[in-house]
Every structure is written in structure tokens, then in C-alpha cells.
Amino acid sequence: MGSTKSGKQDYKQLLMEYLETGDESVLYRAEQFSKNSIQQSISPDEIVNEHYQSLLDIIPDMDDRIKSSFQFLIETMISYGMAYQEYHVLREKQIELRSEIGVAANMQDTLLKTQVPQVDSLDIGVKSVAAKEMNGDYHHFIIDDKGNIGIAIADVIGKGIPAAFCMSMIKYALESFSENQIFPKYILDSINRVVERNVKEGMFVTMFYGFYDVDTNYFHYASAGHEPGFILRKESHEFEEIDAKGLLLGVESEVTYEEKFTQIEKDDIIVLFTDGVTECRYGDRFIEQEEVLDVIKSFSHLPAQEIVDSVYKYFERLQDFELRDDFTIAVLKRIK
């Protein structure tokens, strides 16, 4: 209370100075005064009243109509004051909520963490960035005792917190497979049943699952309505699309997924991503898929992690550092 009292003294003092000098420096101090008042959540009606009270002191013979007009103005400002205080409370709540979401996002990062496998024959890089606090994209690696690699890339349709919950479920489902069950078709068939049973209508998940056999260098893959992947062939220096038919996860319980495979030669690069990459927007324009592939190709001489980092940086800049969708890209380069 003491601070407001002295604040009120300040107001009268400032007003008197201004009436005498009309000086800009007094107006500047008035600006400081109002900022200070905002910090102390003093509402507009109180400032108007302060003005009125100061005027009564400064001009004791004020016209009664002017006095009444101030009463009228104060009355009019009361609702502004209420709205202003409500805004204050809501703003504090928003800060609180934001910090809670921050904690949840950290927790999601910890929960969904997956180690990029280190194997002799493959150089693997992955980059996943959330557009908002919570990531609706997910990638997961599995490595079996022979060093074969399973990779899942998924995108929950629907963003934010519900998507994040859904992802945790998928992660635990994926982790429950034993190492000799990591074949794409089997995994998608099973995950689909888990999603269908546990996720409400209206939430769908797309997933691409690939299995790299380090003995044969075959890449087996299946897709549940996910963006197709690509292989940049060393020999032709051209991209080859890899896609398999399959319904989104969670639509129907009894779905069997198609599984395909392709031979990977030395220095071929497998590229998998979510639609956050292929549907980057530049102004109002969606970026053509060829453009995305060209960018990837231009970095293809780099190590896998540098490829994905560079591709991300390129599109981040192109979109003015404002991602509209979660962005995930994984690159597997056969090096032996």
C-alpha cells in the first residue's frame, strides 16, 4: 500500500510540473509512471481517480460539471479495470500452463528417447524437431543381436498433447517386440491392433517401418499410409521411391500390411521422413517433392548426421525459422 501512496504523490507532482512547464521530459516520466503502475496492477479507473483527486487539489474552484464528468469517467472505466485485472490473472495462468507444457515436453523427450545404433555397415543420421512444444512425430530404432537394424518413423495426425500420449503408447508397443520379431509386416500388423484398441476415433497414425539386414544388405519395409521413402542410388545418382500399400494405423483392427524389400548397394542412401519435410511451405506455396529431394541430394556427399542437419537447416531458413509441422528425417547410408 505504501508504494501506491507514494505513486499517487508522484502522479500529482508530475501533473503539476506538466501544467507549469509543458515539458516533454515530464511526459517521459509519466510514461515511466504508467509502466510502473501496470507492474503493480493498478487499474485504469484508479489512475483516472488519481487524476481527478490531483486536479481537485490543484484547481480547488473547479466547475461542478467538470467534477461530475470525472465521476462519469470513473464509472465508465470500472469495467475496463475489471477486464484489465482478469487479463492479468489469465496471463499468469498462461505462463503457468506454458511452463507445465514445457515440463511435459521434456518428459516426452526423455520417454521417447531412442539411441541411434552404431554398426559397421551403416552410417545413420536422424533429425526430429517439433513445430510446437510437443512432438507428434516419432522415430525409433531397434537393433537385434546380429546387428540388424529396425527403424520406425511415425506421424500422429493431430498434434500436441494427445499426439504425444499416443506416441508413448506406440513406443512401449514397439519395445515389447522381441529381437527376432522385428520384421516390418509383423510389426505393423501388431501395432495396428494396439492403436485400434487404445486410441479414440479421429486419431490416426501413419508409420513406415524398415528392417535392414546387415548380412544380405536387403532393406525390408512396410508402410501404414506413411509418406513414401526414397533411396538415392549411387550408381544412377537418382532417387527411387520405396512405398508399400497399407492403411493408416488405428482405422481397422484386422489389417495385413504389404512387405517389400530392395537390395542396397554400397553408398546407396535410404531417406525416410514425415510430411513435415515434404510439405514444407514457402510463403503460400508448398515445396515440390523434387525440390526436397534435390536439397537432400546436394548434401548427399556428407556423413549421415550432417545430411539431416543440413537439410533441416535449409528448410528452417526457407520457412523463416517457423516450422508449421513437426519435422523428422532419417538417413541410412551403406558405407561397407
Place this chain on the structure above:
Amino acid sequence: MNETLSSVPIRKEWDIVGARQTGRNWAKDLGFGSVDQARIATAISELARNIYLYAKVGEINFERLDSVPSIGLKITARDQGPGIKEVSKVMKDGYSTSGGLGAGLPGVKRLMDEFDIESTDAGTVVTVIKWTRI
């Protein structure tokens, strides 16, 4: 020591103005300053309008509270309407259906010094008190 000052029935929209006027007059009599008079009037408006809109009929009571060192104006809004099912919800900021104009019961609570509400399916009683500034 409490002293009942007066009571204003609320039946039509015009009565809201009457309640405001009565409340302002008592506030003036008890020595409230002009901002507090305006706040009290706004709080009464809000309470009377709630009665008029949701319960149709009710009343606003005014009492004087003598305490040391300040004097209080106690306002009780009483109706036999359908009641508020989830009081904690309407007491949240941003809930008010008036389009976020900062009104509603949380606004009333902020305008006054003390606030209490009891609501059952037999009606609602809102009690608010404003103390004169020392």
C-alpha cells in the same frame, strides 16, 4: 454490530438501476470515496443482472457493519432460481459468458473486499462486503 439499511426487489431490468442507486447512496453515506462508490455500483449491477437473467426474481439487501477502524457495506443478493451447479467453474476467470468483458462473479469478487456464495437447487445467495479505506 449489523444494521439492516434497506432491501431492493429485482423483478425487471429497471430494478437493476434502482439497486445501483440505492447502493451508491448508502456507500456515499457511509463515507466511501468516488472510486469505491463506482465499484460498489458495478458489483451491484452484476449481482442484480445475474438475478434478472437467471433467476428472474430476487432481492438485494444492504447492511451496515460497524467495526473498528472501518465501516463496512454488506450486500446480499438472494434468489430462488435454479442455482449454480458448479460454483468453482463460474468463479474461474475467463468463464463468464458475457464474452470476456471482465465481468461475472470473479469480477464482483475483485471489486469487493469479501465475497461468499452459496448455491443450491433452491436458490443462490451471494454476500459481498466492502470496507471503507482507512
